[in-house]
Amino acid sequence: MAGLTLSNVTKTFGDFDAVKDVSIDVRDGEFLAVLGPSGCGKTTLLRLVAGFERVSAGQIRIGGETVSDAGGSVPPEKRRVGIVFQNYALWPHMTVAENVGYSLKVAKVDKAEARRKVDEALALVDLTGLADRRPANLSGGQRQRVALARCLVAAPSLVLFDEPLANLDVHLRASMEDEFAAFHKRTGTTIVYITHDQSEAMALADRIAVMDHGRLAQLATPRELYSEPANEMVASFIAQGIVLPAEVLSAEEGGKARVEVMGQQVTVRCRPGDGPRANASICVRTPDLEIAGEGEPGIEGTVTRAVYKGGALRIDFAPAADPDRVISFEHPGHTGFEEGARLRLRIVSGWLIPGNGPEDGQHA
Amino acid sequence: MSAPVKESRGQEMALTVAVAVVIVLLSLLPMLRLIKEIVAPGGTISDTAIRLGLASPATWTATVNTLVVGFGGTVLAVVLGTFVALLVTLTDIRGRSTLVLAYVMPLMIAPQVTALAWLQLFGPASPFLKMIGMAPPLGSRNPLYSTEGIILLLGVQYGPLVFLLVRAGLRKLPRELIEAARSGGAGWFTVLRTIVLPLMTPSIVAAAALAFVSCVGNFGIPAFLGIPANYLVLPTLIYQKLAGGGPAVLGEAAFLSVLIGVIAMAGILGQEVMSRRRDYRISSTSLPADPYELGKWRLPVEIGMWLFIVLILVLPLFGLLLTSLVPGYGIPLGWATATLDNYRFVLFEHAAARRSFFNSFALSIAAAAFAVLVAVPVGYLVAWGRHKWIRYVNLSIELPYALPGVVLAIAALLMFLRPIPFTGIQLYNTVWIILYAYLARFLVLALRPTVSGYHQIDRALEEAAQVAGAGLFTRLRTIVFPLVAPAALAGGLLIFMTALSELTVSALLWSSGSETIGVVMFSFEQGGDSSYAAAMSAITVSITFVLMLATNLLAPYLPNGVLPWRD
Numbered sequence: 001m002a003g004l005t006l007s008n009v010t011k012t013f014g015d016f017d018a019v020k021d022v023s024i025d026v027r028d029g030e031f032l033a034v035l036g037p038s039g040c041g042k043t044t045l046l047r048l049v050a051g052f053e054r055v056s057a058g059q060i061r062i063g064g065e066t067v068s069d070a071g072g073s074v075p076p077e078k079r080r081v082g083i084v085f086q087n088y089a090l091w092p093h094m095t096v097a098e099n100v101g102y103s104l105k106v107a108k109v110d111k112a113e114a115r116r117k118v119d120e121a122l123a124l125v126d127l128t129g130l131a132d133r134r135p136a137n138l139s140g141g142q143r144q145r146v147a148l149a150r151c152l153v154a155a156p157s158l159v160l161f162d163e164p165l166a167n168l169d170v171h172l173r174a175s176m177e178d179e180f181a182a183f184h185k186r187t188g189t190t191i192v193y194i195t196h197d198q199s200e201a202m203a204l205a206d207r208i209a210v211m212d213h214g215r216l217a218q219l220a221t222p223r224e225l226y227s228e229p230a231n232e233m234v235a236s237f238i239a240q241g242i243v244l245p246a247e248v249l250s251a252e253e254g255g256k257a258r259v260e261v262m263g264q265q266v267t268v269r270c271r272p273g274d275g276p277r278a279n280a281s282i283c284v285r286t287p288d289l290e291i292a293g294e295g296e297p298g299i300e301g302t303v304t305r306a307v308y309k310g311g312a313l314r315i316d317f318a319p320a321a322d323p324d325r326v327i328s329f330e331h332p333g334h335t336g337f338e339e340g341a342r343l344r345l346r347i348v349s350g351w352l353i354p355g356n357g358p359e360d361g362q363h364a
Numbered sequence: 365m366s367a368p369v370k371e372s373r374g375q376e377m378a379l380t381v382a383v384a385v386v387i388v389l390l391s392l393l394p395m396l397r398l399i400k401e402i403v404a405p406g407g408t409i410s411d412t413a414i415r416l417g418l419a420s421p422a423t424w425t426a427t428v429n430t431l432v433v434g435f436g437g438t439v440l441a442v443v444l445g446t447f448v449a450l451l452v453t454l455t456d457i458r459g460r461s462t463l464v465l466a467y468v469m470p471l472m473i474a475p476q477v478t479a480l481a482w483l484q485l486f487g488p489a490s491p492f493l494k495m496i497g498m499a500p501p502l503g504s505r506n507p508l509y510s511t512e513g514i515i516l517l518l519g520v521q522y523g524p525l526v527f528l529l530v531r532a533g534l535r536k537l538p539r540e541l542i543e544a545a546r547s548g549g550a551g552w553f554t555v556l557r558t559i560v561l562p563l564m565t566p567s568i569v570a571a572a573a574l575a576f577v578s579c580v581g582n583f584g585i586p587a588f589l590g591i592p593a594n595y596l597v598l599p600t601l602i603y604q605k606l607a608g609g610g611p612a613v614l615g616e617a618a619f620l621s622v623l624i625g626v627i628a629m630a631g632i633l634g635q636e637v638m639s640r641r642r643d644y645r646i647s648s649t650s651l652p653a654d655p656y657e658l659g660k661w662r663l664p665v666e667i668g669m670w671l672f673i674v675l676i677l678v679l680p681l682f683g684l685l686l687t688s689l690v691p692g693y694g695i696p697l698g699w700a701t702a703t704l705d706n707y708r709f710v711l712f713e714h715a716a717a718r719r720s721f722f723n724s725f726a727l728s729i730a731a732a733a734f735a736v737l738v739a740v741p742v743g744y745l746v747a748w749g750r751h752k753w754i755r756y757v758n759l760s761i762e763l764p765y766a767l768p769g770v771v772l773a774i775a776a777l778l779m780f781l782r783p784i785p786f787t788g789i790q791l792y793n794t795v796w797i798i799l800y801a802y803l804a805r806f807l808v809l810a811l812r813p814t815v816s817g818y819h820q821i822d823r824a825l826e827e828a829a830q831v832a833g834a835g836l837f838t839r840l841r842t843i844v845f846p847l848v849a850p851a852a853l854a855g856g857l858l859i860f861m862t863a864l865s866e867l868t869v870s871a872l873l874w875s876s877g878s879e880t881i882g883v884v885m886f887s888f889e890q891g892g893d894s895s896y897a898a899a900m901s902a903i904t905v906s907i908t909f910v911l912m913l914a915t916n917l918l919a920p921y922l923p924n925g926v927l928p929w930r931d
Contacts (some may be wrong), residue, residue, distance in 0.1 A: 054872075075546070089652065091562075106550040147544075150548070154548060
């Protein structure tokens with residue numbers, strides 16, 4: 001087991017920056033999810049760590065040892081990094097046992113010893129008895145577990161998961177999620193888990209690195225990402241947060257500040273030391289919104305669409321002051337809001353998105 | 365039934381019937397006729413033909429020889445083709461598309477031209493060896509007149525065939541399978557040995573079967589290299605028998621040709637058995653693997669590769685060119701002695717040679733045009749048809765090409781030896797019997813690209829025309845034909861190139877007045893006039909090469925893999 005350190009890693013294809021100046025420190029035994037929309041550079045990041053791509057600039061260290069920098073690159077076969085691929089990548093011409101024992105055979109481990117380790121690994125993923133099957137005769141979940149056992153048996157310093165659940169159906173996905181969590185708990189392996197599915201990342205990871213256009217948008221715990229997004233991209237990407245323009249009126253005091261949003265004054269949470277500024281923005285989510293009663297202050301506007309989502313209504317609300325900035329939120333219940341109904345919306349709370357911090361370069 | 369329904373059914377019926385007639389005439393009839401000759405010569409069932417054939421020692425010698433050069437050529441072709449495919453596909457070697465073009469070129473050159481070129485390169489009269497002062501004394505034996513020589517040339521000729529199939533397989537290998545092995549600690553050679561080659565087994569086995577069928581059916585190379593050494597394989601044995609005995613020995617020839625057919629089929633069956641033994645199915649699709657970086661070996665490997673190309677392509681063709689410029693046997697070539705007389709002679713003076721150019725051009729154009737026109741409707745049924753028997757349509761069109769050319773030639777002879785019943789039309793001893801054999805044999809070369817063309821077209825395009833009220837024939841003419849035309853035309857060009865210097869079929873079917881380029885070339889070489897043969901070869905090779913480059917212009921409109929020489 002070992003930690004993983006990326007320092008200012010950049011990967012350029014032609015004149016396109018697939019990964020740009022990314023620095024991440026993954027602690028020994030940590031479960032890190034790398035989350036982002038497709039094309040954000042997360043797969044390139046994984047291939048850089050595995051050694052299939054070379055860095056254009058920066059440095060990658062595994063367990064304190066430099067494996068990639070601009071000067072050179074340790075080949076993948078010498079990195080002791082295990083990978084679980086999205087399409088499992090099981091070799092069709094080998095049995096389950098041969099697949100799992102491949103790295104031992106390559107390392108010329110004694111046969112009896114190898115057999116024992118393979119059995120152990122198969123037992124760990126609950127596949128005892130399937131050793132002589134062919135991958136073609138396994139279900140999707142079983143294949144995934146063979147892939148897990150295969151990277152486990154080599155006792156890698158680091159395991160990389162490349163969207164391992166993307167090919168599975170919804171039910172299997174939930175049970176495999178539990179299995180990955182158990183796997184991490186049992187083995188204590190350092191894991192880097194690439195995904196575009198935030199609920200998966202939230203459920204599994206100690207910390208999540210959100211990537212956007214090749215850059216690291218934020219690296220934080222799931223809770224922090226949700227409640228204290230570092231920039232507008234993260235705010236709107238995670239759980240579809242609503243980002244609204246605001247003006248900061250007061251300096252931070254006890255983690256809160258006064259802001260004005262669409263003519264309404266609200267107290268929102270903020271970073272220590274934040275202070276008065278114009279052109280700020282806040283992130284609000286459904287629990288931060290209330291429908292204002294008679295005579296209460298609020299943002300005037302119209303319901304443009306109300307869709308029943310089972311147990312709740314999804315309401316699109318166009319503020320009168322800025323009708324193009326549609327606010328979508330969920331409201332419990334299933335009646336009472338027709339298209340075209342007038343409404344006053346009150347912001348109860350929210351998060352003041354920090355100003356141009358170091359992690360917020362491009363979203364100024 | 366209402367009139368419109370009748371009309372639409374009628375057109376579909378007409379198409380199906382037309383296709384069926386073509387298949388029966390070009391594939392089933394000749395094969396059945398051949399089998400009848402073996403089982404029931406003269407109308408009554410008898411095993412005389414088989415017993416006579418098996419009793420002849422010449423049959424056994426030729427069979428053994430066929431198997432020896434068949435296996436030898438196959439092994440060499442598989443080793444060469446696989447090696448080049450691995451190198452070109454999996455490493456970061458430069459100039460890849462030029463390499464592919466150069467390596468696949470021998471496949472587009474007629475085998476007898478390859479044979480002639482190599483003979484001219486290594487023979488005692490070799491102008492090239494004379495130039496560099498290494499020629500053996502005149503009268504000494506050419507080392508290529510031997511079993512090893514035949515195996516070597518078969519390997520060179522069909523290595524590209526293996527290359528194309530293995531390369532196609534390698535390109536479909538998902539990179540994750542390689543990467544999983546590498547991150548499991550395997551270096552490149554281990555990955556090659558334990559992952560890549562095992563997974564390529566189906567491609568390699570299929571390629572080997574194809575190479576085997578081509579090697580045992582090849583006529584040009586054993587004819588040029590084996591006949592002078594009296595080393596006969598089955599196709600050359602058949603040729604000699606027919607050349608000596610005429611139609612009287614047709615029964616015996618039919619037996620021998622079925623024997624080749626059986627050997628070829630055994631090769632194909634062997635492939636089936638081999639590839640069923642294990643599950644090699646690759647289910648996922650992905651990007652191909654990143655090329656292996658050769659590092660400091662890159663330049664030496666590239667130089668080695670190009671030396672190899674020089675050896676198997678450039679030098680033989682250069683030897684051929686030099687020989688075609690020599691004024692007479694054994695005369696050293698220099699600026700003073702070089703002459704274009706040989707070209708003038710074959711193009712303008714020698715009557716049979718002149719005729720052969722006209723015949724071969726006419727035959728090739730006719731065969732290509734016919735195949736393009738037939739491939740479009742047949743391809744329509746094969747690619748888009750929903751009938752269960754479609755598979756067999758495809759199979760029966762493949763058969764005359766899959767089986768060695770000798771088999772088809774003998775079948776054609778048997779069919780047309782006597783005038784066609786009821787009409788009295790005589791095809792035997794005319795150019796038409798050759799045309800018939802070409803149509804049957806080469807149709808599949810246009811059908812394959814056309815079918816892959818169909819697979820790339822969205823069927824909705826045709827359905828939209830149908831909704832707009834167009835009947836089947838209107839749709840075929842106005843929508844389907846324009847869409848698949850490039851693929852069908854490319855197939856037509858392949859046919860033209862293959863038929864232009866074809867020898868195997870025409871060597872058995874020609875008659876005075878209906879000589880083909882291949883036949884005249886062969887008789888020049890047999891008569892010792894290598895310079896004339898070389899001049900004719902040089903002309904056909906240049907035509908082939910120009911056509912290959914011209915066909916490249918069609919490439920943007922073609923499905924992948926239609927032009928074998930294009931990467």
